[in-house]
Amino acid sequence: MDHPDAPHLARREAIARAFIESLPHSRSIGLSLPVMGDGRASALLPWSPTLCRADDDLAIHEGAIAVLLDTASGAAVMSHAQGPDLTATLDLRIDHLASPRPGAGLRAEARCLRIEGTIAFVEVSVHEMESEALIARSSGAFTLEYGSAGT
């Protein structure tokens, strides 16, 4: 049986996807969001030479990991059933648990834990695509705006 709110959730997902896919920066680095809905989002960042720390250190740069975490967080917020029309990062704490291996792509799993008033709480974990090794995690607060552009 379909979820009773299926049409609403589908609409939320469409809003979230339109928002995220309109981000020029995410697109330009090859970041994709294959799964999104009900306050959760998966984001993939395939390895590319552009993302590297140095010419002699081919691991993905910590800053590119921050882009991945932040984008996945925003997508999770936008796809939540009570999701907003717009969201922005208020704060973000990132733990760099391990360095990704040279040449390894990354996958982020983001979850919007709760929406409270005009704030969403989001946690993300980042794994290497193939080995599944845990690379980073984040915890962040995101601001919500309703009734503006984006609908």
Next chain:
Amino acid sequence: MSRALIAKAQASPWLRHLGLTLTEDQHGICGHLPFRPDLIGNPHLPALHGGVTATCLEAVAALTLGLARKGQGPMPRLIDTTIDYLRPGLARDLQLRARVVRAGRRFASLEAWAWQEDPARRIAEARLHYMIPAD
């Protein structure tokens, strides 16, 4: 010495991709990110991508720490970052600075901050911890 460290930091493919430039003056390292439409993270405001701001804060902090250590010893490893986004980063250039809060033998704590036109109106502040590997 500092020129070589700056050149090495700036040669990072990811920082080159974003267009971040790093220079040194009497106050320390200064980062400058010229605005480009593809750095937008929120098309409706429009505002800089939070991850782009995070990258630049981290880059300025890492180089500030590298210079404080005179480029000697093992490379510090970034452990964690806490970023407060105080204002939306507008569709303008970004300026950045950092300072060493404390650098010990095994750990270092840095602070980095970013602004656009007015240094008194920071758009973001970060606290960063680094681990210094044993020799």
